[in-house]
Amino acid sequence: MATRLLKRTGISNExxxxxxxxxxxxxxxxxxxxxxxxxxxxxxxxxxxxxxxQTVSKAVAPPVTTALxxxxxxxxxxxxxxxxxxDKLLRGGLPCRTITEVTGPSGCGKTQMCLxxxxxxxxxxxxxxxxxxxxxxxxxxxxxxxxxVEIAQSRFPEYFSCKERVLQMARRVILFRELTCDDxxxxxxxxxxxxxxxxxxxxxxDSVASVVRKEFDTTLPGILMHRSNLLTHEASILKYLAHQxxxxxxxxxxxxxxxxxxxxxxxxxxxxxxVTAALGNTxxxxxxxxLIVQYVNAxxxxxLIAKSSVAPFAVLNYTIQKQGICIDENDSQxxxxxxTDPGLQPIKVRTGFTYRPVD
Amino acid sequence: MTMKxxxxxxxxxxxxxxxxxxxxxxxxxxxTADLLNxxxxxxxxxxxxxxxxxxxxxxxxxxxxxxxxxxxxxLELLQQEDDIRSIVTFCSQLDTVLGGGLPVGKITEVCGAPxxxxxxxxxxxxxxxxxxxxxxxxxxxxxxxxxxxxxxxxRVVDVATAVVRxxxxxxxxxxxxxxxxxxxxxxxxxxxxxxxxxxxxELLAELHLLLDFLSNHPKVRLLVIDSVAFPFRQFDNLSxxxxxxxxxxxxLITLATKHCISVVIxxxxxxxxxxxxxxxxxxxxxSWGHAPTIRLHLYWxxxxxxxxxFKSPGHMDTTVQYQITSDGFRDVxxxxxxxxxxxxx
Numbered sequence: 001m002a003t004r005l006l007k008r009t010g011i012s013n014e015x016x017x018x019x020x021x022x023x024x025x026x027x028x029x030x031x032x033x034x035x036x037x038x039x040x041x042x043x044x045x046x047x048x049x050x051x052x053x054q055t056v057s058k059a060v061a062p063p064v065t066t067a068l069x070x071x072x073x074x075x076x077x078x079x080x081x082x083x084x085x086x087d088k089l090l091r092g093g094l095p096c097r098t099i100t101e102v103t104g105p106s107g108c109g110k111t112q113m114c115l116x117x118x119x120x121x122x123x124x125x126x127x128x129x130x131x132x133x134x135x136x137x138x139x140x141x142x143x144x145x146x147x148x149v150e151i152a153q154s155r156f157p158e159y160f161s162c163k164e165r166v167l168q169m170a171r172r173v174i175l176f177r178e179l180t181c182d183d184x185x186x187x188x189x190x191x192x193x194x195x196x197x198x199x200x201x202x203x204x205x206d207s208v209a210s211v212v213r214k215e216f217d218t219t220l221p222g223i224l225m226h227r228s229n230l231l232t233h234e235a236s237i238l239k240y241l242a243h244q245x246x247x248x249x250x251x252x253x254x255x256x257x258x259x260x261x262x263x264x265x266x267x268x269x270x271x272x273x274x275v276t277a278a279l280g281n282t283x284x285x286x287x288x289x290x291l292i293v294q295y296v297n298a299x300x301x302x303x304l305i306a307k308s309s310v311a312p313f314a315v316l317n318y319t320i321q322k323q324g325i326c327i328d329e330n331d332s333q334x335x336x337x338x339x340t341d342p343g344l345q346p347i348k349v350r351t352g353f354t355y356r357p358v359d
Numbered sequence: 360m361t362m363k364x365x366x367x368x369x370x371x372x373x374x375x376x377x378x379x380x381x382x383x384x385x386x387x388x389x390x391t392a393d394l395l396n397x398x399x400x401x402x403x404x405x406x407x408x409x410x411x412x413x414x415x416x417x418x419x420x421x422x423x424x425x426x427x428x429x430x431x432x433x434l435e436l437l438q439q440e441d442d443i444r445s446i447v448t449f450c451s452q453l454d455t456v457l458g459g460g461l462p463v464g465k466i467t468e469v470c471g472a473p474x475x476x477x478x479x480x481x482x483x484x485x486x487x488x489x490x491x492x493x494x495x496x497x498x499x500x501x502x503x504x505x506x507x508x509x510x511x512x513x514r515v516v517d518v519a520t521a522v523v524r525x526x527x528x529x530x531x532x533x534x535x536x537x538x539x540x541x542x543x544x545x546x547x548x549x550x551x552x553x554x555x556x557x558x559x560x561e562l563l564a565e566l567h568l569l570l571d572f573l574s575n576h577p578k579v580r581l582l583v584i585d586s587v588a589f590p591f592r593q594f595d596n597l598s599x600x601x602x603x604x605x606x607x608x609x610x611l612i613t614l615a616t617k618h619c620i621s622v623v624i625x626x627x628x629x630x631x632x633x634x635x636x637x638x639x640x641x642x643x644x645x646s647w648g649h650a651p652t653i654r655l656h657l658y659w660x661x662x663x664x665x666x667x668x669f670k671s672p673g674h675m676d677t678t679v680q681y682q683i684t685s686d687g688f689r690d691v692x693x694x695x696x697x698x699x700x701x702x703x704x
Binding site: 067 | 376378379415472474475479503509510517549550552554556557560563565568586603606627629639642662685
């Protein structure tokens with residue numbers, strides 16, 4: 001909307017031509033000026049300038065709705081994760097129109113989660129799905145179609161007993177493999193078309209961290225700011241798409257070692273720092289819901305709800321099985337925990353590798 | 360004396376189009392005082408302006424003079440401020456240190472780490488502002504500008520339900536009984552006007568339209584912008600950014616005082632490196648810090664949530680503890696919270 005040309009906003013041709021001669025062509029150009037500059041550029045008095053700004057603003061500004069209308073519109077505004085315990089905590093599932101992040105150490109089940117959600121999204125509404133396609137942006141080459149089918153068949157054996165349904169599911173998961181930052185950004189900028197043409201109901205970006213962390217050397221001066229600009233750009237595109245199409249966005253993040261501030265007393269106890277979600281503070285602002293997956297021991301893992309507008313801090317235990325993530329529904333009474341800053345929530349990683357002997 | 364000084368204002372300083380100014384100056388009009396005793400037709404002939412332009416010039420010159428006369432004594436201001444009530448936060452400790460809640464007619468900035476409860480506070484205020492006057496509220500409406508997509512209507516329903524329940528328990532007389540029939544979750548939702556801005560241009564445009572919107576909706580007492588930081592975080596040109604932010608600050612001050620509304624904006628925290636040490640500071644730079652009258656910093660200390668007022672003309676630097684419960688933004692009851700643990704943002 002911002003790039004809308006002034007001549008299409010209903011202002012007089014004379015003024016739009018005059019502004020165009022001064023390289024002020026779009027609404028964005030005009031609204032970025034101060035009122036005095038607009039008066040000068042358009043040769044208008046204060047009153048006339050106010051009218052001009054009003055006209056242009058009306059062309060750009062989004063409509064005003066009431067919360068009541070919103071409430072009535074989307075009674076089913078959640079995407080069920082197919083885990084009753086998690087859905088219950090999140091009030092029905094992952095909220096549409098917002099960004100949900102899954103973060104955690106490698107091999108803990110982030111990609112499994114994404115694959116599982118893809119399967120659920122393609123299933124019909126009667127089965128708890130979205131009956132739509134999935135756009136899956138893979139930046140780590142971690143996507144495995146074989147695993148997708150395996151999860152589908154082991155988790156929903158009845159529904160996927162017929163081969164045609166499996167094929168249909170697989171057809172509806174649209175994969176984009178983007179291995180550099182530029183590619184990811186370009187893909188995101190074009191995603192609007194892909195969503196329309198495939199009528200996608202879920203966007204997955206796995207992972208947002210890997211390409212960014214590969215390409216930006218944060219020890220160099222100024223790079224950190226450049227990186228956070230890029231991440232904010234990606235986040236704002238995804239938020240825009242999520243809102244316009246009323247769909248959920250799921251992305252994964254990695255972990256990093258956080259060294260406590262010199263002033264904080266806790267750093268004296270933890271000399272090696274603790275492991276937290278990667279990409280820093282600015283990025284943490286951008287995600288609406290943050291789920292952390294972490295290790296308890298070699299087999300037992302946990303999902304933490306670390307940031308959410310509706311859910312309390314809570315922990316659920318799970319294991320990775322053939323059917324993907326498997327939350328133990330029996331012992332999953334809502335275990336609340338003392339939450340803390342979602343950007344600094346310590347994450348347990350795998351300590352020592354213990355393999356069961358094959359016998 | 361001041362009157363005279365004002366009259367010495369030059370014609371070029373008036374808010375007129377450049378071409379009109381040129382004509383005025385070349386016709387020998389230097390100061391606004393030269394214009395005051397003229398009639399439009401005479402001026403149009405003398406300066407070679409159209410009649411319409413001449414009228415505009417005279418109106419501009421006259422309002423300029425009028426403005427010099429308008430002033431306020433501190434006493435009048437005191438009386439005005441007495442009439443204005445504050446918006447309670449439902450965290451009584453925070454209300455106390457703020458002197459009764461968030462003041463109407465002022466700008467309050469809420470900054471803090473991700474997930475600490477900035478949006479929760481905004482949602483709480485959007486409901487609180489609607490509490491009917493007989494319950495000590497101000498019974499206003501709210502316009503909520505969401506730039507981050509974090510406005511979740513389910514959450515508003517939670518908060519509204521809790522506030523309605525709270526008020527219905529307080530009912531003592533008939534007036535309150537009647538007020539409660541109109542104060543429902545549905546009515547609360549219908550009094551929240553929501554705008555979702557996706558980038559800074561949409562935000563700027565919306566702010567231009569707000570004056571009109573507020574004139575058409577005189578009951579609005581609260582403007583929330585959550586957050587002002589997000590649309591401005593992807594800017595390479597920092598000087599342009601601070602110019603735009605200054606413009607926004609000025610617009611917000613005008614809105615707040617002219618329409619007697621409370622403006623609440625949220626800001627993010629950013630990491631600044633200083634001498635090899637990283638430090639968390641509010642985003643958007645130093646000069647933005649002048650815009651809000653009150654700055655509230657929400658932060659974590661281990662698993663406690665704390666709020667500190669670190670800028671305010673009337674209140675000392677104070678820190679209070681708060682929590683986010685399923686009902687919304689609340690006090691910490693010291694005994695109870697230890698067991699249950701604080702709920703999430």
